[in-house]
Amino acid sequence: MKTLDSKNFSVPGYKAWGIHCGIKKTDKKDLAVIVSDRDASMAGVFTKNRVKAPSVVIGTAKVRSGKGRIIVANSGCANACTGKQGHLDARETAEIVANEFGTKPDLVYVASTGVIGETLPIPKIRTGVATAAGLLSPTGWGQAAEAIMTTDIYPKIAVVQEEIGGKTITLAGIAKGSGMIHPDMATMLCFIVTDALVAAPMLRKMLTSSVGRSFNVITVDGDTSTNDMVLCMANGAAGNKRVAPGTKDFKKLQACLDAVTRSLAMQVVKDGEGATKFVEITVRGAKNPVEARHAASAVAKSSLVKTALFGEDPNWGRIMAVLGSCGVDMDEARTDISFGKSRLVERGVSMGKHAEKEAAAALKQREVHIGIDLHKGKGESTIWTCDLSTEYVKINAAYRS
Amino acid sequence: MKTLDSKNFSVPGYKAWGIHCGIKKTDKKDLAVIVSDRDASMAGVFTKNRVKAPSVVIGTAKVRSGKGRIIVANSGCANACTGKQGHLDARETAEIVANEFGTKPDLVYVASTGVIGETLPIPKIRTGVATAAGLLSPTGWGQAAEAIMTTDIYPKIAVVQEEIGGKTITLAGIAKGSGMIHPDMATMLCFIVTDALVAAPMLRKMLTSSVGRSFNVITVDGDTSTNDMVLCMANGAAGNKRVAPGTKDFKKLQACLDAVTRSLAMQVVKDGEGATKFVEITVRGAKNPVEARHAASAVAKSSLVKTALFGEDPNWGRIMAVLGSCGVDMDEARTDISFGKSRLVERGVSMGKHAEKEAAAALKQREVHIGIDLHKGKGESTIWTCDLSTEYVKINAAYRS
The missing domain is CATH 3.10.20.340 (ArgJ beta chain, C-terminal domain)
Structure with a gap:
């Protein structure tokens, strides 16, 4: 396994970008889009909080299909505790993105982080999605990572490469969150993409296992925010032989996933709100x-x-x-x-x-x-x-x- | 029930004082003594922490007798997590006080608060007890309250008077502690004295009930420090008819105890470490x-x-x-x-x-x-x-x- 420079890399078959669309009162980036050029296997792990943002409720339902193509994430507004309007807005966000990219809303995953109790400014998101679509780049991960930050001091990115099934595969992740989740209960978001070919049920198992040894080491059981979400997409663009359970390739891919989630989890703690240690x-x-x-x-x-x-x-x-x-x-x-x-x-x-x-x-x-x-x-x-x-x-x- | 001025009062049959004997590195008071002129009924409520200071372990055992006469309390050193030496030191402190006042160590209750893991400076305490004995005064409650402070900003005192069994009885308390106990887990000490005549088993019930509606409202079940202790002495100097359960007098005395513990508990929260609200x-x-x-x-x-x-x-x-x-x-x-x-x-x-x-x-x-x-x-x-x-x-x- 090789660790790549997180400042300049790409993952075959993916583009990403982040912009300021006006959700945050400052001029900081607040909208990230990650797009796969084909349908991908999708897995997710979500908050255990009883109070769940619409993005979490809807994402949990969608991911049962094991399929996905686009992740759209905003910062500055958690769209949590917003009642029916919040659910309508989360669905509309997925529709706006699906229309922009000519795909189905079922393949679009929405994530939000920021202040609880305020609704999403849909017109700003509509304009923002169109702008971001025009800027998407294979190396836009730094911009995407910045656009999901709230009180984070720096963007969190990790990327590794490995030989799997006769091909070089890349696995990269971006995350936001700062400090130990409890007592902060700041939202933790993490989006992982790989060009490896993996079936969705296996990807789900791998992700759950990996989260247990990384992000769950920085949280306290149940003490998660209303919006926490880890998503993992695998689009098969590497052209490797499908990774089968129990094989050497399986272990290698799990190791890649573990390396990225552990690195991101450590970055989250090190960026603890005001943390010095x-x-x-x-x-x-x-x-x-x-x-x-x-x-x-x-x-x-x-x-x-x-x-x-x-x-x-x-x-x-x-x-x-x-x-x-x-x-x-x-x-x-x-x-x-x-x-x-x-x-x-x-x-x-x-x-x-x-x-x-x-x-x-x-x-x-x-x-x-x-x-x-x-x-x-x-x-x-x-x-x-x-x-x-x-x-x-x-x-x-x-x-x- | 009448609330008295906490700056200048006395409780018949009691004397108190507080001095600096050298336990604290600063020149602040660090040793308090409260003495009843006769054997009194004694009740106590102690920390639920599994790690208990010797003062708590020994006090819990002594109070089963229902009798007491003197409370000696130091600040600056919790004498907790000090192993066998800590137990020897707590016992020696009681012996020093008993010798000074010509009573039995079983009637002397020791309380400590301050840094955990350091042992008591017994020679300083020996000298200090002798000094304090010479200064004891019926109105020395302010000095005693100051001598049990650690990070507290001001001393906490409450005192009420009531007609019970044909006599005027006085009930007064001093406390230390600041902020909500959890997450602070700062030690909470409270010493209450009254000249009312009450049997020890009844005093115990009244105190437990009162603590449940005052100090336990500012703690979280089990989240108490290694040294927390509430002691209540009743020496009968008022000459009232012994208070019997279920009577009007019983209710009046319980109301006095409740008023004092509630007032002290509120003072503790208001003095929260750095608290503004x-x-x-x-x-x-x-x-x-x-x-x-x-x-x-x-x-x-x-x-x-x-x-x-x-x-x-x-x-x-x-x-x-x-x-x-x-x-x-x-x-x-x-x-x-x-x-x-x-x-x-x-x-x-x-x-x-x-x-x-x-x-x-x-x-x-x-x-x-x-x-x-x-x-x-x-x-x-x-x-x-x-x-x-x-x-x-x-x-x-x-x-x-």
Whole structure:
């Protein structure tokens, strides 16, 4: 597998672009279009939130067909909690795009992100789609990635190449979202395209598995926004032999998908709203994997832990307090905590000033690992998150204004 | 019932004081002593965290006797996660105090708050206890309240008087803690004294009931710190007829206790770390009271909701997103949301610009009420919390340094 430069690449059979059509109050890009030159296999993973944007409800229904051709995504307006009008507007957006490109609305997937409770400005989208259609380019991924950003600081792109079924295939993805999804609950969107030939049911399995080991490592079960969506299109333009389950080619393609989703998920965390650190939290020795995951999530969610990380303070007492209150089986006198490679707490007590100094040094890094061993069983889980800075509060206090 | 001036009052049969003995690195007070001139009925409510400070473990055991005479509390060091040494130190603190006042260690209750993982400086406490003993005063409550503060901005005191059993009884309390306990998990300590004559088992019931409607309204089930503790002493110095269950006097005393705990709980929230607003969140129409409580807690915990409140932005979409992801039975199309008296969202959609303006005006107040109706059942619950400001992050990033 080869990682390509994300600044300048193309994926055979696809074009993309992003423009400003007027949904955002600023002059930033707010409309992205990704088009395959032929019908493609399509798979999707959607938010578990009970409150779902029309784009999610409609997309979930469409993707059962396993087919798709175009993705149209807007930022600046989530079109969530907009009642019947929201559903009509999402459907109309798909129709506008289908008409523009001479295809069926069933093959057009709509995604939205931005403020909740406001409706889409359909006339602006109509004009915008026509403009974007005229600008579409095989190398327009950077523009598309920019057009789906909200509070993101930089666009997120990842692309790899691999030899599969005697051909070179390319797999690329763009994403938006910043910070750990909870407590942010900022929308996470990700669109992946490949020219490999894969049947839709297999693509769905591959995508679900890949998301479980990437985007789900940065979210907390169920704590997803109203609009989260990961879509994956495979149009077969590479001309490879159809990838069959259990083969070497299958494993190679899964590895490509995993590489792209993991890279994008890490980019999302690193772009955390106001984040200054990428934090990996691993809980070992929990009674079972579910409790491990729950404990790691509780630590990752704690504002007190996250502000201490921002302050580069190895304040392990806050971690211990969270572990004790989150409901998992634990015993203070058995619990170990480490920062980086340095063990700071053994069997519930500090290992002293020297260990504290080493932990403090580990916290000065841009990437921090917190290891917790509960010594209660074999459950293990890892979560990625970021610290909580003054900047986070500023961004989120000002977001709608 | 009469509310007394919290700046200058006494409770017959009690003395109190607070001093700086050197536990804190600054010159702020860090040691409080409260002494009854006779053995008193004692009741306590303690943290549910699995990680418990020695003061909590030992206090829980002692209070089974229903008896007490002295409370000694330090700030600056939580003496939590300190292993065997921590337990020895907590016991030694009780012995030092018992010797100083010529009573038994079993009648001395120790409470601690501050940094986790550091041990108590016993020599400083020994000297400090002797100093405090010489300064004890019937009106020393302000000093005691100051000496238990950590990141608190002001001391919290409440005092009421009532006619009970033919006598005037006084009931007073001091507390420390700031902000909503979760996500802060800052320690909440509260010490209540009264000269009323009450049997310990009844005092325990009254205290538990009162805490459920005050301090538990500002915490989230289980999300309590390692050191939380509410103690209540009743020494009978008023000479009233012993208060019997189910009587008018019982109701009057319960009302006094409720008034003091509610006042202190509200003071704790208003003193939230960096808080600019007191926020009351009421969820109605949930399937049952447990789901109502869970939904209210989820909204109260959300960093996104709390930063929007800081920004005075009625960003109801964030509330809807939290409700949808927190696991309670809800349906977007049935959900109403109001800010202050102004209904902003009806059946899942915004009521428009005028309603939004009214909601924005309600958010400019120092006290804000958020009302949510899920229209799913009769479950109802209220939680008190505060907003999340840039100041919160600054305080908590710097706390240990």
